Amino acid sequence: MPYTYEKRWAGLGALCLAMSIITLDNTVLDVALPSISTDLKASMSELQWIVDIYILFFASILITIGALGDQFGRKRFLKIGIVLFVLASLGAGLSTSTLELIFFRSLSGVGAAFIMPSTLSIITHMFTDSDERMKAIGLWSMIFGLSQGLGPLIGGFILEYTSWHWVFFINLPIGLVAFLYASWILPESHNKSAKADILGMVLCVLFLFALTYGIIEAGVSSWSDSSVRISLIIGLIFCAFFILWERRCSHAMIPFELFEKRTFTIPSFAIALIVFGMVGSMFFFSQLFQTVEGYSALEAGLLLMPMTLGVAVGSKYAPDVVKMYGAPLSIGGGMIISALGMAIFVFTIDVHMPLWAILGGFLIQGLGMGFSMPPSTDSIMGSIPKEKAGVGSALNDTTIELSAAMSIAILGSYVNRIYLLHVKEIDVDFTLLKALKTSIQAAHTAIASLNDNALEGNLLHLVDQAFIEGVHHTMIFGCLISVMSGLLAIWLLPKNT
Known part of the structure; x- marks a missing residue:
């Protein structure tokens, strides 16, 4: 069945x-991290790379790959992306070491960068009526949010009945159907005038990876370590080259002039912080619930669901809040509400954390996010000239992905550093101490093999408290940053935004 205009909704x-x-x-991967850590003996820094490598490749090449897709064929790039993603998922599921898994996750990120911009570009091409296009993008956004929100629950269900390998294998049948469906019905489209900023993409990849490596390694050793300093310096040098090139390039991947507008910069910063808090929470609490508190993967997925529910409810009522109180109060107030959710964790986090605090904290945190994100996105897109709407949308997606990557790198490094400082004080032999320092999952596995109930209980208490102490400090940090940023958004955003 070749594509016709009547088949646009099927497309x-x-x-x-x-x-x-x-x-x-x-x-989906978030709830699988404890199992992956135990099975592959992955350290905290390796878990960070398993998550971050995908996001970094995805975010750093997204805009340029989108321009190449416009030039050489959006449907073609979509299909290439699906094939890459499926093959990478197969490799990830078959991985027997963290190095293999990190490699295949990087390929997944490349595949995702081919898929994401192609979907929106093809929607714009298929739906020529503006009202229909808005409905189509609305449905696309709903599926986007739904698949993200259901991830922890689906991941928990998979791990309840199979192994962590299947959080990757599940992509194979979905990808196969998507490839055949897309090949069958989607039209090909081009924009021959599009130009890709290849050098900008390379510089972006180099500076992001150097900075991320330095940040993650600082959590393992220290900020004074020579390799950490060298990595950060290299990252900053490439960052400077990137900015200089982007300001001179006629087809730059990032139009820096947009950041001169408060209605673009402040909402972008707000969205970045919201995603920063959400991704960090899911990364740590999935490990806290399963390894420290003893919940199953499915139970951990269910415990994370109130955040998704809160985002959905907040997003639904955000337009009404904007009408009543204005966008600055909706954006800034939402960030402060989100901070209140984190404040509940600050005061209640423990080995036996009360259920009401978990559910209530995530619900309030999600509600604040829901109030902030729609008016932030609307402000961003409203401040961009129509002829640059595609670039602005891609830049918004890139901001979201990079803030997620930085959340894992910065907060993960912070938690790992605090955890290691506490664990180093435990008086045990060198072999056991090495296992305790690897990760909280490795610590539990090593302690369980001691066959000494009294010693096991004491050591479990010490390593659990070390991990909780790290997460507790990140919640304090996140809470304070969200409150201050929310107040700044209320103060600095134009009242008619």
Whole structure:
């Protein structure tokens, strides 16, 4: 059945299916991290790389790959992306070491960068009526949010009945159907005048990876370590080259002039902080629930669901809040509400954390996010000239992905550093201490093999408290930053935004 205009809604289904595998992938992975750590003996820094490598490749090449897709064929790039993603998922599921898994996760990120911009570009091409296009993008956004939100629950269900390998294998049948469906019904489209900023993309990849490596390694050793300092310096040098090039390039991947507008910069910063808090929470609490508190993967997935529910409810009522109180108060107030959710964790986090605090904290945190994100996105897109709407949308997606990557790198490094400082004080032999320092999962496995109930109980208490202490400090940090940023958003955003 070749594509005709009447088949545009069926074509939208193919695009949503293709997009769902890349949005589902990361949040499904969150609840699998403790199992991966135990099975592959992955350290905290390796867990950070397993998550971050995907996001970094995805975010750093997204805009340029989108321009190349416009030039050489959007449908072609979509299909290439699906094939890459499926093969990378197969490799990830078959991985027997963290190095293999990190490699295949990087390929998944490349595949995702081919898929994501192609979906929106094809939607714009298929839906020529503006009202229909808005409805189509609305449905696309709903599937995007739904697949992200259901990720922890689906991941928990998979781990309840199979192994962590299947959080990657699940992408194979979905990807196969999406490839056949897209090949069958989607039209090919081009924009021959599009130009890709290849040098900008290379510089972006280099500076992001150097900075991320330095930040993650600082959590293992220290900020004074020579390799950490060298990595950060290299990252900053490439960052400077990137900015200089982007300001001179006629087809730059990032139009820096947009950041001169408060209605673009402040909401972008707000969204970055919201995603920073959400991704960090899911990364740590999935490990806290399963390894420290003893919940199953499915139970951990269910405990994370109130955040998704809060985002959905907040997003639904955000337009009414904006009408009543204005966008600055909705954006800034939402960030402060989100901070209140984190404040509940600050005061209640423990080995036996009360259920009401878990559910209530995530619900309030999600509600604040929901109030902030729609008016932030609307302000961003409203401040961009129509002829640059595609670039602005891609830049918004890149901001979201990079803030997620930085959340894992910065907060993970912070938690790992505090955890290691506490564990180093435990008086045990060198072999056991090495296992305790690897990760909280490795610590539990090593302690369980001691066959000494009294010693086991004491050591478990010490390592659990070390991990909780790290997460507790990140919640304090996140809470304070969200409150201050929310107040700044209320103060600095124009009242008619």
